Amino acid sequence: MILLKTVDLHKKFGETRACDGVNFVVNKGEFLSLVGSNGAGKTSLVNLISAHLKPDSGQILFEDKDITFATVHERIKAGIARSFQIVNLFDGLSVFDNVALSIFSREGKSTNIASLAEHDQDVRNETLEVLGQFGLRAMSSVLAGGLAQGERKLLDVAVAYALRPKLLFLDEPTSGVSTRDKGQIMDTVSSVVRAGAVTAVVIEHDMDVVFRYSDRIVMMHEGRFLADGTPDEIKANKDVASILLGAPLSA
Amino acid sequence: MSILAIQILNSLFYASVLFLIAAGLSLIFGVMRIVNMAHGTFYAVGAFATAWLVARAIAYGVPVGWTFLLIPVGAGVVAVLGAVIEPLLLRPFYRRAEEYQLLVTFGLLLILEDGIRFLWGGLPLSADPIMDVFPILRIGGLIYPAYNLVVIGVGVAAAVILWAVIYRTKFGVMLRATSQDRRMASALGLNVGLVYISAFAIGCFMAGLGGAIIVPTQAAVLGMGVDALILAFVVVVIGGLGSLQGALVGALIVSFVRTAGIQFFPEIELAVLYLIAAVVLLVKPTGLFGSAQ
Amino acid sequence: MKADVSLISYRPKLVLAATAAAVLVVLALLPPFIGLYQTQLLTYGLIAAIAALGFNLLLGYTGLLSFGHSAFFGIGAYTVAFLLRDAGIRSMELYILIGIPVAAIASALFGYICVRHTRIFFGILTLALSQVLWTLTYKFFWVTGGSDGLRVARPTLLAGMVTFTGRDAFQRFINGYYYYVLVVFALSVVLMWVIVHSPFGKSLQAIRDNETRAAFLGLRIHRFRWVAFLISGTFTGLAGILWVPLNGLTTPEVLYWPFSGEIVFSALLGGFRNFTGPIVGGIVFTYLKTYAVATTEYWQLLLGVVLVLMVMVLPTGIVGAVTALANKLRPKEKSS
Numbered sequence: 001m002i003l004l005k006t007v008d009l010h011k012k013f014g015e016t017r018a019c020d021g022v023n024f025v026v027n028k029g030e031f032l033s034l035v036g037s038n039g040a041g042k043t044s045l046v047n048l049i050s051a052h053l054k055p056d057s058g059q060i061l062f063e064d065k066d067i068t069f070a071t072v073h074e075r076i077k078a079g080i081a082r083s084f085q086i087v088n089l090f091d092g093l094s095v096f097d098n099v100a101l102s103i104f105s106r107e108g109k110s111t112n113i114a115s116l117a118e119h120d121q122d123v124r125n126e127t128l129e130v131l132g133q134f135g136l137r138a139m140s141s142v143l144a145g146g147l148a149q150g151e152r153k154l155l156d157v158a159v160a161y162a163l164r165p166k167l168l169f170l171d172e173p174t175s176g177v178s179t180r181d182k183g184q185i186m187d188t189v190s191s192v193v194r195a196g197a198v199t200a201v202v203i204e205h206d207m208d209v210v211f212r213y214s215d216r217i218v219m220m221h222e223g224r225f226l227a228d229g230t231p232d233e234i235k236a237n238k239d240v241a242s243i244l245l246g247a248p249l250s251a
Numbered sequence: 252m253s254i255l256a257i258q259i260l261n262s263l264f265y266a267s268v269l270f271l272i273a274a275g276l277s278l279i280f281g282v283m284r285i286v287n288m289a290h291g292t293f294y295a296v297g298a299f300a301t302a303w304l305v306a307r308a309i310a311y312g313v314p315v316g317w318t319f320l321l322i323p324v325g326a327g328v329v330a331v332l333g334a335v336i337e338p339l340l341l342r343p344f345y346r347r348a349e350e351y352q353l354l355v356t357f358g359l360l361l362i363l364e365d366g367i368r369f370l371w372g373g374l375p376l377s378a379d380p381i382m383d384v385f386p387i388l389r390i391g392g393l394i395y396p397a398y399n400l401v402v403i404g405v406g407v408a409a410a411v412i413l414w415a416v417i418y419r420t421k422f423g424v425m426l427r428a429t430s431q432d433r434r435m436a437s438a439l440g441l442n443v444g445l446v447y448i449s450a451f452a453i454g455c456f457m458a459g460l461g462g463a464i465i466v467p468t469q470a471a472v473l474g475m476g477v478d479a480l481i482l483a484f485v486v487v488v489i490g491g492l493g494s495l496q497g498a499l500v501g502a503l504i505v506s507f508v509r510t511a512g513i514q515f516f517p518e519i520e521l522a523v524l525y526l527i528a529a530v531v532l533l534v535k536p537t538g539l540f541g542s543a544q
Numbered sequence: 545m546k547a548d549v550s551l552i553s554y555r556p557k558l559v560l561a562a563t564a565a566a567v568l569v570v571l572a573l574l575p576p577f578i579g580l581y582q583t584q585l586l587t588y589g590l591i592a593a594i595a596a597l598g599f600n601l602l603l604g605y606t607g608l609l610s611f612g613h614s615a616f617f618g619i620g621a622y623t624v625a626f627l628l629r630d631a632g633i634r635s636m637e638l639y640i641l642i643g644i645p646v647a648a649i650a651s652a653l654f655g656y657i658c659v660r661h662t663r664i665f666f667g668i669l670t671l672a673l674s675q676v677l678w679t680l681t682y683k684f685f686w687v688t689g690g691s692d693g694l695r696v697a698r699p700t701l702l703a704g705m706v707t708f709t710g711r712d713a714f715q716r717f718i719n720g721y722y723y724y725v726l727v728v729f730a731l732s733v734v735l736m737w738v739i740v741h742s743p744f745g746k747s748l749q750a751i752r753d754n755e756t757r758a759a760f761l762g763l764r765i766h767r768f769r770w771v772a773f774l775i776s777g778t779f780t781g782l783a784g785i786l787w788v789p790l791n792g793l794t795t796p797e798v799l800y801w802p803f804s805g806e807i808v809f810s811a812l813l814g815g816f817r818n819f820t821g822p823i824v825g826g827i828v829f830t831y832l833k834t835y836a837v838a839t840t841e842y843w844q845l846l847l848g849v850v851l852v853l854m855v856m857v858l859p860t861g862i863v864g865a866v867t868a869l870a871n872k873l874r875p876k877e878k879s880s
Contacts, residue, residue: 361848
């Protein structure tokens with residue numbers, strides 16, 4: 001079942017075509033990787049879908065509804081969430097509060113002014129559960145600004161995940177993290193996401209990570225889609241290999 | 252008909268002064284990304300300093316005709332003040348949270364406003380003698396001081412000179428490079444510190460010049476600084492912060508509206524201007540020529 | 545799944561409540577020991593604390609620095625003056641009941657314009673607003689009494705049951721009014737504490753820390769800021785309402801921009817990143833100002849200099865500095 005579809009999406013920045021007639025399809029339940037060299041248009045595509053940017057032309061359909069001009073707020077309500085390449089957290093608040101806020105917002109409780117946030121048992125329990133899944137429970141009361149980079153990345157994803165979206169965009173969840181930690185982070189992220197039956201689109205540069213975790217890989221180049229298939233299909237694709245590596249992959 | 256001409260001239264006169272203050276504010280913001288809450292007070296210092304200098308000069312027997320030359324001196328005093336303040340009070344805060352920048356410049360506002368009272372007392376100071384140097388013109392059946400035309404001339408000259416400096420000189424290139432990307436400019440060997448202090452000093456000079464040229468026609472009074480700040484703010488809201496054109500157009504619009512407003516609603520002149528600013532902010536927050544910050 | 549590690553251990557809360565209660569008791573017992581003048585001064589201090597507390601909801605918790613809070617203080621004060629002069633109302637309860645909605649409406653209106661912007665635009669917008677109000681108060685002197693201001697007589701407390709006339713009226717008023725303000729102060733502190741620790745308060749802080757991310761959580765930024773502005777202005781307005789019967793007079797000076805500066809300074813002095821900072825700052829500032837005004841005519845200059853010094857040297861304020869010191873002295877706690 002198709003969850004998200006873009007139809008002939010265009011976005012230009014001056015002369016640069018970030019998205020040049022993009023027809024992007026995301027199927028429900030899959031773990032999809034979006035790859036390509038820097039400037040290929042991956043982040044722009046995600047920005048367009050998450051309402052960070054407005055398209056020049058084209059359509060975006062989510063669950064068959066046209067969301068091309070929907071606001072950020074509306075898209076989140078519809079079930080689209082994202083994490084950020086440059087970690088975007090509430091540094092002055094604790095790890096616990098960062099996640100709890102997502103849940104409060106999702107439940108429409110953000111405007112509760114007459115009760116203490118701490119006293120909401122449902123939110124507390126769910127926050128602890130999510131933190132546990134991401135391995136951050138021990139750091140609940142630490143301020144987000146004081147975490148190590150790997151933990152910050154996980155928290156960034158956890159905050160988006162806590163919105164329990166239908167479609168989750170993860171913008172380079174392992175960038176800036178040491179190679180040793182990358183595996184750990186992706187293990188956590190992919191297992192949580194699959195367990196929660198959330199459809200995920202991950203922007204990644206590390207091809208090892210991509211091949212290991214994805215159901216499907218989509219490659220962008222200069223604003224267009226170059227290849228689309230399973231990891232095996234992509235591995236066999238000569239165009240992909242030459243663009244990414246300058247030489248064909250060994251079989 | 253001649254009344255209309257007078258009104259137009261008055262508007263242009265007022266617009267010249269507003270342009271000087273607002274352009275200074277915009278220049279500083281454009282290059283350094285800060286807004287000095289005490290900018291209006293620099294204008295006031297320019298006015299008070301010039302008036303005081305004129306009075307002193309006349310007391311020492313300087314011929315009245317020469318006192319006109321004290322106007323750029325008064326503005327120069329403000330420029331020096333700015334050049335001292337930037338490295339001492341502002342530079343330590345560029346890297347810190349913006350609240351602290353606002354707090355520091357607000358503190359500066361408190362200090363300077365009271366400082367004016369400390370230096371020059373609480374009574375208005377005027378520099379009428381300068382105005383008397385210039386003839387009175389006849390327009391239609393009405394009289395009009397030529398000095399006001401001089402002010403308009405200064406405003407136009409300032410706009411042209413500023414435009415030329417920014418877009419036609421090497422220094423202007425440095426200014427623009429620094430405003431676009433400070434780190435890049437620094438990496439290319441530009442002395443960013445020098446650019447900053449120059450930009451700030453120029454901006455302050457302009458504010459001071461605004462005060463200096465207006466004081467012959469209108470006495471310097473306590474509180475004129477804050478009023479000027481708010482008016483300059485309205486100008487850059489309408490014209491767009493950081494834009495030279497915007498300061499010019501904004502100054503003209505504000506000035507003409509004010510002239511019209513005084514005719515019909517003298518009591519609530521400031522409120523009308525503020526209302527316009529509020530409307531512009533609601534409709535086009537970046538102003539006519541501004542870019543998103 | 546059971547929540548094992550309880551994050552709200554009730555002990556810190558109990559300690560907090562006990563400390564607050566102790567402070568309240570001390571404050572309540574002070575008047576006979578400190579004399580009439582000091583009691584009056586302390587009343588002004590508590591009022592300033594309420595004003596700063598309201599102000600800091602915007603600065604410390606929402607990240608918006610307002611230079612125009614004198615507007616709300618003045619609106620509160622002048623509302624009381626008008627109620628007395630034009631409606632003959634003497635009851636403090638009515639002053640509060642009518643004054644608070646007036647302050648709230650004004651805050652809502654001003655806030656609607658101001659919260660669409662941040663930082664410098666917000667700062668100057670709020671400054672401009674209070675200036676407009678000040679100018680109008682001056683110009684329409686036949687309504688507002690102009691620079692002479694309006695006199696306010698001693699009100700009646702507790703629905704007219706307590707009046708201050710006759711013998712020892714002044715002493716009884718100072719003492720009685722002190723307790724009245726103390727109660728309102730306590731209630732205000734509790735109310736603000738709940739607001740700040742509610743989901744709303746947490747969301748506000750999130751918006752302060754990272755507007756983009758907050759939007760991506762589905763929070764409506766403008767709406768939250770607007771509500772914060774409304775609450776903030778109302779608290780400061782309440783302070784104005786409480787202030788004018790004690791001062792006996794309201795003048796345009798409480799609308800003038802340096803007065804906004806005093807409120808800003810109080811919050812900074814105490815520490816705007818802490819809940820108790822503005823409270824401490826408001827009270828301490830009241831004492832400092834009384835002393836400084838008596839010492840020098842250029843009080844505003846002094847205020848400016850100290851403000852700049854504080855930003856440079858002690859940006860976290862008194863409470864921030866004390867907290868940092870306490871943390872250094874306390875042995876390291878294990879992370880929970």
